[in-house]
Structure formats: structure tokens, C-alpha cells
Amino acid sequence: MEGFDRRTALMMGLFGALAASRASAQTAADPHAGHAMAAMPPGWVKPDQIAMLCYPGMTILDLIGPQYMFAALMGATVHLVGKTRDPMTSDTGVTILPTATFAECPKDLTVLFAPGGTSGTLAAMRDDATRAFIADRGARARYVTSVCTGALILGAAGLLKGYRATTHWAALETLTDCGATPVSERVVRDRNRITGAGVTAGLDFGLAMVAELRDPVYAQGVQLGCEYDPQPPFHAGSTRTAPPEVQAIMKSMYTAFPGQVRAALAAVKGPS
Amino acid sequence: MEGFDRRTALMMGLFGALAASRASAQTAADPHAGHAMAAMPPGWVKPDQIAMLCYPGMTILDLIGPQYMFAALMGATVHLVGKTRDPMTSDTGVTILPTATFAECPKDLTVLFAPGGTSGTLAAMRDDATRAFIADRGARARYVTSVCTGALILGAAGLLKGYRATTHWAALETLTDCGATPVSERVVRDRNRITGAGVTAGLDFGLAMVAELRDPVYAQGVQLGCEYDPQPPFHAGSTRTAPPEVQAIMKSMYTAFPGQVRAALAAVKGPS
Numbered sequence: 001m002e003g004f005d006r007r008t009a010l011m012m013g014l015f016g017a018l019a020a021s022r023a024s025a026q027t028a029a030d031p032h033a034g035h036a037m038a039a040m041p042p043g044w045v046k047p048d049q050i051a052m053l054c055y056p057g058m059t060i061l062d063l064i065g066p067q068y069m070f071a072a073l074m075g076a077t078v079h080l081v082g083k084t085r086d087p088m089t090s091d092t093g094v095t096i097l098p099t100a101t102f103a104e105c106p107k108d109l110t111v112l113f114a115p116g117g118t119s120g121t122l123a124a125m126r127d128d129a130t131r132a133f134i135a136d137r138g139a140r141a142r143y144v145t146s147v148c149t150g151a152l153i154l155g156a157a158g159l160l161k162g163y164r165a166t167t168h169w170a171a172l173e174t175l176t177d178c179g180a181t182p183v184s185e186r187v188v189r190d191r192n193r194i195t196g197a198g199v200t201a202g203l204d205f206g207l208a209m210v211a212e213l214r215d216p217v218y219a220q221g222v223q224l225g226c227e228y229d230p231q232p233p234f235h236a237g238s239t240r241t242a243p244p245e246v247q248a249i250m251k252s253m254y255t256a257f258p259g260q261v262r263a264a265l266a267a268v269k270g271p272s
Numbered sequence: 273m274e275g276f277d278r279r280t281a282l283m284m285g286l287f288g289a290l291a292a293s294r295a296s297a298q299t300a301a302d303p304h305a306g307h308a309m310a311a312m313p314p315g316w317v318k319p320d321q322i323a324m325l326c327y328p329g330m331t332i333l334d335l336i337g338p339q340y341m342f343a344a345l346m347g348a349t350v351h352l353v354g355k356t357r358d359p360m361t362s363d364t365g366v367t368i369l370p371t372a373t374f375a376e377c378p379k380d381l382t383v384l385f386a387p388g389g390t391s392g393t394l395a396a397m398r399d400d401a402t403r404a405f406i407a408d409r410g411a412r413a414r415y416v417t418s419v420c421t422g423a424l425i426l427g428a429a430g431l432l433k434g435y436r437a438t439t440h441w442a443a444l445e446t447l448t449d450c451g452a453t454p455v456s457e458r459v460v461r462d463r464n465r466i467t468g469a470g471v472t473a474g475l476d477f478g479l480a481m482v483a484e485l486r487d488p489v490y491a492q493g494v495q496l497g498c499e500y501d502p503q504p505p506f507h508a509g510s511t512r513t514a515p516p517e518v519q520a521i522m523k524s525m526y527t528a529f530p531g532q533v534r535a536a537l538a539a540v541k542g543p544s
Binding site for chain 2: 059060061064065067068071072078080087092093094095096097099148168169186187197198199200201203204207208211216217219220221223224225226227228229230231232233234236237238239240241242243245246247249250253
């Protein structure tokens, strides 16, 4: 499977570094790779079960940023979990195929993850089956996580009550309606709840998760592999730095969203 | 369609800012949005035709980073173009559905884009139909672009001969085999060729394209919308900053790749 290429190559690469003292660097093309694998530190290969929620209207970049990072975890299985396996179209028009249904998803997860969106996220919050799945797996998962407004799905399922968390800046205030304490930071951790800010925070969140599930050297290898050396052409990525004109544009875009979130939480008898 | 939500909301948001002086901020929920649209500056709504190549084994984050940015262009149509419309699985195991075949893709494009990958990219470089499609649309597109090793597909189709370009650090030297001049920068422009570095450079590339196709204020709005205020947990994203141990790991992972790229270019009688 293509999906295994990167993990196998990374494994061989990692061994190559470990074996450098023996001047016998290994690569994915090395016919003796099998021997190399025998020497792989156990801590770098773990059978993690990672479930990433998928739903119509999700913001696909919220899902794909972290998925790249999770997919680099040697030994892990990453499930793209939908209410059904029907093709699901994102809010930017990308259609993906889930790999498992709620019923097929493993019961005990290393990581449960929820991506955000706008109208699609509101619909997911209101969906009984989706909340039931998130509440069940979230109650037993080692880590309960999200990026962007995915935090509101965790909140609608009652998983953020009493926790510090973050979400997209346009919805941050609504975390209080989930019984959570809003924190305006890129990635927020409170016990086993780890939440990321809007959309692109999924890259920083994902690397933090790799370091958490493996170690910093492993995470730095993944960061170099995806050349994550960000150089935004503008400094408008946060409400602290964006020009007033730009903030006016975007805040007017999201004016109605907080009210829609509160209505969804009220409709499902949220924890607050 | 869900995919229209974000663009419509952005359009309304933009008008909201423009109309602020009339104290009549518009939002996507505004029943008078129709009137708002009538006042939209023509320069912010253009019928761009954008084609993003899709192939088995591509690195899906190479595609999705820029796709988020392109999808925010009001009036634009973003095509996910495959050799067929069959589901295509990425190198990290994400399966997507193309929206058009090579034959269905518009002839005259505003932007032609190619994502990268590893073994899947080598196969795409060797595929006659893929090179023919890229060469034909690339010869007429207003902008010919790529992220990561997608530049090697442009190169295999003869589109980088005589141009400055960039790609993933592990393959940078092979651009000379495409007749191009390698440049180790995040985003490189030479006339209408705009290429990005590895994987995550697609975010910086995408915002630069939004500014090019619309204007800086528009691009800053998109940046704030996806909260692109990067805060990597480590400083290992480039070969200039990654610790020696990490570089040894990752360079051993890619040891065989440049040779595989040259073999593919030689097999298809590349331009060099």
C-alpha cells in the first residue's frame, strides 16, 4: 500500500542514523532492511489506534494536516471514521472515502480526533449518532483531540466540560457554552484533552502529538520530512496581528456563527 | 453545495467591510446578500479555472494546502484532475475522488498545479498520458505551478527547462536534470512558473497565489480565516535548522530518491 511507503522509509531512515556508528546506513532500498528493523527501538514502533472523525462539510485541511503527522507514526493505524462509508465532500469541495464506520471503529483508541468546519460542523453537533460515537470513544480514548471548530463537536458530546480548550478564533467564546474554559493559544492541553486553534494549527498540533506519542527527535524528523519551515507571505494569521481592515472583513464573515453554535448546543442539551 | 459556503461567506464578509461606512455590515446570513453582491468589486470575483493534478501515491497535504487557498477565490472553479475518475489513494492512505479526467479538464487554465510524493510521483513522471496532459495544459496555462516533488512532474513534461525552480530539499539537486536552475527558497517564481518547496510550503505558496490572483488584502483575509499563524513546536523544518542527528535520519531516508528521479527522467527522455 502506498500509505506504507513513507512509514517504511522513515523506519529505515531512523535505523540508518542509529547504525551510523557501524557505518552501515540503511535506506528503504536496502535489501537487508529486514535486519535493520530488528534493531528498531521498540519505543518508535507502537500499535496506536487513531480515529479521525469525517463528516460532510468538514474543512479537509483540518483533517489532512494532522493526518500527515499521524501517518508518519510507525506501527500506527489511522482510521478515517464516518457515520457511513459513503463519499463525503468537504467545505472546499474535496470528496474523500472514510475507511471505517462508527460501528467498525476500534473501541479503545490511542487518539480520537475531530476536525472543524462551519455549517457541516453545526450539523455534526446536532447528529445523535455522531455525538454518541464521540462520547463513547472519547470516554475511553487515551487522548481526546480536535483542530479548529472540531472542539465544538467534542463539546456537544460533553467531553470538554471542566477543561481548558481552544478552537478557531471566531468561535472561541462559544467554548464556555460547552462548559470549557476558552484559551487563546495555538495548541492547548488539559490532561488528555489536546485542542488546536483554527485550520492550519493542525500542523503544530500534529507535530506536538508525534512528540507526545513517540519523542522529540522523531517529531523533528517528521517536521524536516514535510519541510515545515513556515514563511507566510503576510502576518495576518491571528487577531493579534491582522490589519484592522482585514479583521473587519473576516469578523463580519463570522458574525452569525457563535449564535448558530449556541443554538446547536441548546438543541442537543449540551453540558452547559 | 458545501463547497460554496466558505466562498459565499467570504464574499459577504468582504462586502460587509466595504459597506461598513454605511453601517450595514453584511454576513452570509443576511437576507439582503443579493444586493451586497451587486456592489462586490469586479476584481475580487473572477472566473478562474484551476486544475490540480491528482494521482495515486501523491502526498495529499501537498494538494490540500493549496486547495484550501484556491477554494477561497470567489468565482473560481477548482478541478481535481485525474487520469481517470477512479478513487485515488495518497501516500498516507487518504482516498479522494477526482472531479474531472484529463479529457474533461478545461483547455485554457488560469492555474495548472502538480502535487508531489515519492514512488507515486516517479510513476506519474513515467506515465505518458500524465506527461502529455501536463505538457498540453502547461503550454497554455497562465500559471504553471507545483509544490514539493510535483516540480519533477512539470520537469518530466519539459516545463521547467530554462527556469529557476524549487522542490523538496531531498530532490532539489535533480531539478538540474530537468534543465532547471535549483533554488533553495520557500516559494520560487520565474516568469509564470511558481514552485513551492516540500509539502507544507503549499500553504505559503497558496497564499502567494491568492495575492497574485486577487490582491494582498484578499490574501490576508484568507490567512486570518485559516488562522495561519504558525508556531511549530520545534525548529527542524529545514536543512538549515534541523539538528545533525535529525538530518542524518532524514537524509538516509531519502538516499535513493535522487537516483530514482534521474532514472525516471532518463526513461522518458527528459529535456536535459
